[in-house]
Amino acid sequence: MADYGPAESVGKEGWAITFFVAGLCMWVAGFAYADPALQVVLAVLGFALDALALGILWRAKREGVTA
Numbered sequence: 001m002a003d004y005g006p007a008e009s010v011g012k013e014g015w016a017i018t019f020f021v022a023g024l025c026m027w028v029a030g031f032a033y034a035d036p037a038l039q040v041v042l043a044v045l046g047f048a049l050d051a052l053a054l055g056i057l058w059r060a061k062r063e064g065v066t067a
Contacts, residue, residue, distance in 0.1 A: 016056035023049030 023046040030042030 012056050012060040016053040016060065019049045019056070020053035023047065023053060 026042045026046030026049065030039045030046060034042055
């Protein structure tokens, strides 16, 4: 069985995927269901969560790389 990487890296990727999906849900909720003022808040928060998720995934990938 192949090793996937350090346990810390795998745990961080799980959080990153959760944040990414939550960010996408906020985008959809904001643009589809919210009033204009709440739309801006949900869009910014969704974008921030997606950016955070990508940053966590990038850091987890770097931790999992062995030289």
